[in-house]
Amino acid sequence: MSIDKDQWKFEVINSYKGAKRAKPSEDLFAKIEQQIYTSKHRRSIISLHQQKWISIAASFLLILNACAIGLCVKNSMVNRAEVDQTVKNLSIISDYNLYE
């Protein structure tokens, strides 16, 4: 009985001996090529998507810059008006400076 059992175990452990290699299906290589092609193609789609977002971000930045420049120009015009007023005031003061 013990010899039978050991023999049986030996046969089970070696049951793969003499087996032929299994082969994958004929169309597997085509599927692999398709998978590679799809992943390459997906990359180009993503970059187009990214390009869209980049252009939106760039436009946004341009608008922001334009607003900033506009504000700067406005501020500088206000400052000039103040400077002109100050200069005018000074001349008024100096006109009335009796003790020079």
Place this chain on the structure above:
Amino acid sequence: MRHYIAITKRNHGLNNPNEILKLVVQGDQKAFRALYEIFSAKVYNVALSYTKNVEDAEEITQDVFTKIYKNAASFKGNSALSTWIYRITINSSLNLIKKRNRFSFVKTGLASTEPPTFDHPGILLENKENARILFQVIDTLSENQKTVFILSYIEELPRQEIADIMALSLKAVESLLQRAKGNLRKKLEDVYPNRRKSKSKWSKGYRLKN
């Protein structure tokens, strides 16, 4: 090596798989086909031994060759090309098994207990029943023992090549193999009395105690 030469001459006229890989890096589709013809059976059979499922084995083979194509440039030649490819295959197979086990736990709420029966397409008819038991018992081994057993008994690789693939010493591989065989024999002890009682259980598949 003669096998490689016969296939490569038929496909591309090159003698060396490493040379073929260099052409794959340059995007040569014929070279990639040649590489596939050399290694697809090895990759598929290793995957089949792990997964015991034809669809899963094909999925793994697809993933492995996709990885080879994408990462061909990163292969430095520090090991044999076959060693690199075997490693990718083993890692992909083990990852898929872990993924399947996770999902089966979520589905059923219990760890997967009933191993499916598997009829390897290449097994001789007289060995089919024993092979069915063998593949069930292999599943109960730890990852390293399973890998060593599959590479040694199923792929029939030399021990040194197994050591290179698993990045272990030769002694470690031999020790793992001894433990794997010992554990398989212990598991088969549980199977043997039940096999004598009822043969019909074996045709359906019998759940082994882990």
